Amino acid sequence: MNLHFFQLTLQTQVSLHPKCSKLKLTHLIFADDLILFVRGDLPSVQGAVHLLNLFTNWSGLRANISKTEIYFGGVSSAVKALILQHTGFTEGSFPFRYLRIPLNSCRNSTEVYGTLVTKIQNSLLHWSKPGRVQILNSVIFGITNFWCASALLPKAILKRIIKICKDFFLHVDEGCRKQVFHSWAAVCRPAQEGGLGVKEILSWNKALLAKWLWLLENDTSGIWAQWNRAYILSTGSIWTISVKDRYSECLCSILAVKEEIVARTGSIVAATQILNSWVRHGKFQVSTTYHWFRDKGETVYWFKALQGNAIVPKHKTCAILAASKHLPMVDLLISRGLILINRCVLCQVAVESHEHLFFSCTFSQDVWNALLQWMHLCSRSVSLWTELRWMAQTKGQRHWKNMWRKACLAAAIYYLWQERNQRIFTGHESSYAALLSQIQFTVKHRLLACNSLPSCLVAHLA
Incomplete structure (x- = not known):
């Protein structure tokens, strides 16, 4: 069709669009969407219609007249009416x-x-x-x-x-x-x-x-x-x-x-x-x-500690917000006058804040210490930012031990935050053992889904 269109232009049956003559641009096509460019006069338009009819004879495919529109620019009303009468096309309007x-x-x-x-x-x-x-x-x-x-x-x-x-x-x-x-x-x-x-x-x-x-x-x-x-x-x-x-x-x-x-x-x-x-x-x-x-x-110092495919995406999002101190803690809510209760719902002792919940709270301390023991680590719970700094500075970020610790830290932050919200908004409390079991279950299956885990870790998690 492109070759035949070019032959018609050489035979002066079709005049090129004024803004397409330098490139001899005749049409644009993508899948079944076709745009033809011709000068706004009756012989040129009739030549384009003739080309479409030839294509129909060759291929058996016919253009849908009801979906075919013609767009004019700088054409007089008389010429426009003549073209529409001879082609049977409807006049389109911008934008299309x-x-x-x-x-x-x-x-x-x-x-x-x-x-x-x-x-x-x-x-x-x-x-x-x-x-x-x-x-x-x-x-x-x-x-x-x-x-x-x-x-x-x-x-x-x-x-x-x-x-x-x-x-x-x-x-x-x-x-x-x-x-x-x-x-x-x-x-x-x-x-x-x-x-x-x-x-x-x-x-x-x-x-x-x-x-x-x-x-x-x-x-x-x-x-x-x-x-x-x-x-x-x-x-x-x-x-x-x-x-x-x-x-x-x-x-x-x-x-x-x-x-x-x-x-x-x-x-x-x-x-x-x-x-x-x-x-x-x-x-x-x-x-x-x-x-x-x-x-x-x-640049934040802790971003490497929350990278890797071992971390569940929603855990990572919550952990980043916690590390950035952007979670709506009680101390922030009080400062904005939104609530008056100033106690941590997990331990009922201190005022809730990012520093308290991760991991100065006795409840969150017990959870994190149990996870450290599960990972065969002798260290005790410290603040979240101390943990993040230690993980970020540790060599071998993709080593399976570091992946395990990252996954556990992010999961602990996520489920502690979820438990805190559950106690505030529904009044339902999960036990320390139930929360710990949920974290271990999630981390275990996330790690088992990762490739290249050593057999010793697979045996421990199985």
């Missing part, structure tokens, strides 16, 4: 969707992006609450990636998406409010900085667009880059042009990212160097670019 992305002749309004927000909300309805961090990183950003790579999302849409993610992470139902003891920026930091590794969507948006900026300079085979160099960059470089009203939303977004890079680096030369530094073996590294755009925090 191609590969699920809205294509428009001007900047998309906030309402157009509403479908993205709706899709994210509907996706979360089908997922259970455990593993919220993994769901946010896989499902939510899997949905938004395609949109983020096409344009800078409007601020209003970004706020709505972030609110949806925050409410899902905090298990907040629509219309409810919940006290937050850690910022969303802290949640979006990587583990090295005490965060949970959820991607910060605005920085990810900019990183994906920075890839297009690099492609404009270096891609020689892609149609998109060739078209922009032929019609937009024919008189200058991407580094020298500025935003104009006639530019597409995608290109305006790329230019905005370019301006930010230049502003942060200080010059075009430095911006070019930093852009090229994000390339490895000829491929643009979006993840490296993302870390350049995001706000960075200080």
Whole structure:
């Protein structure tokens, strides 16, 4: 079909679209979605229809007239009416969707992006609450990636998406409010900085667009880059042009990212160097670019102590929040005037705080000491941060003994926190023995699911 279309253009039966003539671009196709580009006159449109009829004769596949639309730009009303009469097509209106992305002749309004927000909300309805961090990183950003790579999302849409993610992470139902003891920026930091590794969507948006900026300079085979160099960059470089009203939303977004890079680096030369530094073996590294755009925090000393596949993901999330002192402990609730009771529900002796619960509380001490004995360790319980520092500084982070201790520590934090909440909100108490048995059972099966465990550990856990 492509060859026949080209032959028709050579025979002047079909005139190329004015913005496609330099590249002799006739169509775009993906799966069963086809877009044909021709000049807005009757002979050219009739030639395109003739081509579709030839394709039907060759293949037996016929275009669905009810789903076929024609879009005009700069065509008079008389010519438009004539074309519609001869083809039987309906006139389409912008924006229309191609590969699920809205294509428009001007900047998309906030309402157009509403479908993205709706899709994210509907996706979360089908997922259970455990593993919220993994769901946010896989499902939510899997949905938004395609949109983020096409344009800078409007601020209003970004706020709505972030609110949806925050409410899902905090298990907040629509219309409810919940006290937050850690910022969303802290949640979006990587583990090295005490965060949970959820991607910060605005920085990810900019990183994906920075890839297009690099492609404009270096891609020689892609149609998109060739078209922009032929019609937009024919008189200058991407580094020298500025935003104009006639530019597409995608290109305006790329230019905005370019301006930010230049502003942060200080010059075009430095911006070019930093852009090229994000390339490895000829491929643009979006993840490296993302870390350049995001706000960075200080590296925490304990992050290595909570790494490894031996730790259950939900245990790791709770342990990171505990190590960062972001769990809603009684001392924090009192400081905000939310409650008046100031006793630890596990020991009924001291005021509850992160330092007390992990592991100054007699109940939590007994649990952790029993786990140390189960791991054949002679040390006694100390504070959580002393344990984390010791584990982080220990050599051989992937050694099975260290994996065992990490899994036990994270599980102890998670189940102690769960027991504390259970006693406060349901009044149900688990015994020390029952809690210890639950931790050992979970850790044992998690470790047995890991590969390359030594036979001595397998025999001890079995």
